[in-house]
Amino acid sequence: MVNSITIEISEEGDIVVARQKGRSIAKNLGFSVVDQCRIATGISELARNIFLYASTGLIMILTLIENNRMGLEIIAKDMGPGIPDIKLAMLDGYSTSNGLGMGLPGTKRLMDEFEIISETGAGTEIIVRKWLN
Numbered sequence: 001m002v003n004s005i006t007i008e009i010s011e012e013g014d015i016v017v018a019r020q021k022g023r024s025i026a027k028n029l030g031f032s033v034v035d036q037c038r039i040a041t042g043i044s045e046l047a048r049n050i051f052l053y054a055s056t057g058l059i060m061i062l063t064l065i066e067n068n069r070m071g072l073e074i075i076a077k078d079m080g081p082g083i084p085d086i087k088l089a090m091l092d093g094y095s096t097s098n099g100l101g102m103g104l105p106g107t108k109r110l111m112d113e114f115e116i117i118s119e120t121g122a123g124t125e126i127i128v129r130k131w132l133n
Ligand SMILES: Nc1ncnc2c1ncn2[C@@H]1O[C@H](COP(=O)(O)OP(=O)(O)OP(=O)(O)O)[C@@H](O)[C@H]1O
Pocket: 045, 049, 050, 053, 054, 078, 080, 081, 082, 083, 089, 090, 094, 095, 096, 097, 098, 099, 100, 101, 102, 103, 104, 105, 124
């Protein structure tokens, strides 16, 4: 890790802030415009879930250097209700809020690595990574 920023999510406008920060960091690292968009969209979905389901939380964006490659890691962390059934939450179309149920599975498809750690009543941490190729 060489660099990191943290964006607090507590109001709807923070979702846009996180999205824009992510895009600009991705651009500076050298990601293609398409990948910048993928990264920005993933951040936006994770931040929106924090706002919707946990009210408040954090988006951390970290620059990764590993062996000979660079990448971006996004950590979305909240102390909300948690996700009782992660398999269910990862299904296309599953939503407890009448949403499209595409945020988590869509983000997984947009990124290279995707991991959810969640405990009912304790909160949720989602870690995603995208590598520069
Ligand atoms: N941070 C979170 N805390 C608690 N539950 C969450 C969190 N993020 C997602 N979930 C649960 O997982 C479900 C699926 O999330 P996902 O983002 O895929 O769909 P959605 O938010 O319902 O709809 P969409 O994102 O397509 O508008 C949510 O409906 C919610 O029940």
